[in-house]
Amino acid sequence: MRTGTAIHRRIMPAVILTERMFMHWRLHPMVPLQSVLLPTLLLLTYYLVVSKSMMLATGSDNLATLVPMCIVAGTMMGTLNAGFHIPGERDSGLLSRFWVMPVHRGSFLAGTVLAEAAQTLGAGFFILLVGMSLGLRFEGPWLAAIAFLLIPVLVTIVFATIVIAVAVRTHSAPLLTLLGGAAIGLAFCTGGVAPLEHFPAWVQPIARAQPLTPVIDAMRALVEGEPAGRSLLIGLAWLIGLAAVFGPLAVRGYRAAAQSGGAG
Secondary structure (H helix, E strand, C coil): CHHHHHHHHHHHHHHHHHHHHHHHHHHCCHHHHHHHHHHHHHHHHHHHHHHHHHHHHHCCCCHHHHHHHHHHHHHHHHHHHHHHHHHHHHHCCHHHHHHHCCCCCCHHHHHHHHHHHHHHHHHHHHHHHHHHHCCCCCCCCCHHHHHHHHHHHHHHHHHHHHHHHHHCCCCCHHHHHHHHHHHHHHHHCCCCCCCHHHCCCCCHHHHHHCCHHHHHHHHHHHHHCCCCHHHHHHHHHHHHHHHHHHHHHHHHHHHHHHHHCCCC
8 A cells, every 4th residue: 555655656746747748738839739730741741742753763652651750750849849948947946846845856857758758649649640641551450550659659758858868957949959950850861751772872871770760660660561570679779778878867967957956
């Protein structure tokens, strides 16, 4: 019973802070809509303008890779917005107030990450529906669709950790913008725009080695009913490695910012 109560006390503050993020998004709806509307617009524009040429060049409209790329790019756009309001909360002393409250001190970080994960799940589902309206079909079992939607959630959790690690340590909005631009650029260099063999020769090794390529390739394999295990394992290894590096940085940065009431 005590164990259950202790777990409840740790979880509920994070849930409450997640709800706080949802309230913030209701007041500023363009923040979550950005992670849906821009990737959807990209998906529709690319499909309507380029798909016929892609079909002639490769024999495929590349929709099975394009939709995952748009979902992952959308997660980057949405998660980046979380980083822009953290410096304001730090400078206003809100982080310090959270720190001294009788709740688990990781609740703020957990609440932010949970909110971003929920947003990603909803945005991914919507973009997937748009992709299916354009002709995307899952060739494998229906469970593949669940795995397809959960993979971007894992990406969001890790990227949110990276964004938080940067946001609690800097006043520089341009630095966060640069981080987001680099992450979205990685999403575009994954075969979503065109198969990797159509990239310039010097770009191909970089594109194949970067962390988002196996993630999107695993999502493509789930759509086409192909084995996704190898790509998924490589992608998970990348995500776990990044989380192991930036997770402690985010925690230490949050602690320093909260205790000082300013930048860590």
